[in-house]
Amino acid sequence: MTTTDPSGPESVLPTPSHTVGPFYGYALPFPGGGDIAPLGHPDTITVHGHVHDGEGAPLPDALLELWGPDPDGRVATADGSIRRDPATGGHLGRNGVEFTGWGRVQTDAAGHWHARTLRPGARGRSAPYLSVCVFARGLLVHLFTRIYLPGDPAALTADPLLARLDEARRDTLIAVDEGRGTYRFDIRLQGEGETVFLEFQ
């Protein structure tokens, strides 16, 4: 049953998820994947951190995608995150002008990732955040979480998701301000300090 008849909803059942496996590295990452902010933009922030497993070991083979609005809370509609060179087939990198809102980074051998993007603006009733999707070998279904930025306690208190969490769990979603526009956000897949992961319905 791999031809889906879209005429009846009962026949439209989801394709199951599978792990990204260990060998996506030559396919999914691309140069400039984490350079999401247009060059020289004054609202540029750096976000970075480690991804840890249930024993606290860093994951050298995790892949993260970040997706966030611009500083005014507007959703980016520009394409061009993975611009290509038609002459060589290689990668041109982003053009440094347009903001696509989306980036993809992999952890390095130490389990560390980093990206530079624009400080997200607030949308709806939520405090400003970046949406994060985590993929890894061993992870059969990707995980969604959010990076909230500290600095506006009233907005964080009023956020509909954060308001539902106890303090310890809530803190796993709020990045640490390291100064100079740099924020640290570690992801713990399991165990003590396990990051809050989200399911959308």
Place this chain on the structure above:
Amino acid sequence: MNAVHSVDAVPRQDPQDLQEPLMPLTQQDVDQEMAARRAEYRKRVADGAPVEHHPRRDYAPYRSSALRHPERPPVTIEVRADPELVELHSPAFGERDLTETDNDLTRQHTGEPIGERVTVSGRLLDREGRPVRGQLIEIWQANAAGRYAHQREQHDAPLDPNFTGMGRTLTDADGGYRFTTVRPGPYPWRNHVNAWRPAHIHFSLFGTAFTQRLVTQMYFPNDPLFPYDPILQSVTDDAARQRLVATYDHSLSVPEFSLGYHWDIVLDGPAATWPQEGR
């Protein structure tokens, strides 16, 4: 054995084995674990639990999942309560994100790759059956001998200088996609002794909302390795597992060139509820 993959090996550490020296995990051990998980699932459904379309992240027969699955349940977000969520939008991709040979993995080098050429085609749909238009599909796969062009790959099957095994395309106005490639080979890995992955192509997909993001694998019909593979068997629902298997489609076969396989993909997760012009 030399022909082994990745660094997934985990010695058996069942509680009853702690008094014994660590024994290598055998296919028989994994078969028993997989059968137990299937039986548990069938009982849950018989007792009224909902059908599970996706694997559970704590599927132990796939050993690499052990320390990489959350133990706490996810926090549910009702998207209807807040239509402004950025997750209800999706990143955009366009023609400048692709080159002409991206959807033809047999034309990315100066020579022809070795292997059986295949055409893989289908449609990308959402849960309502609506086509997902103009959206990015990425694939990656092993070569015909079962080897990935990845430096950490340890399987000693030959690399193919004319095959990288990576492709991209944008869906058309009908949600359709089409790739030309070679059929990947099965390959060994280190989940347990004599573990072999059935031939598969990895797919990465975007929908109209980031909530619909999907990474999965497409299999070829009638592969004798299906029952032995803990990754495919992590989908414990029989019908859901079948949806990962493409069908041979003679109308997609290209005369004198390739064999055709049809595979439709349905994205889960809520989509935006507002009418989307042009979508």
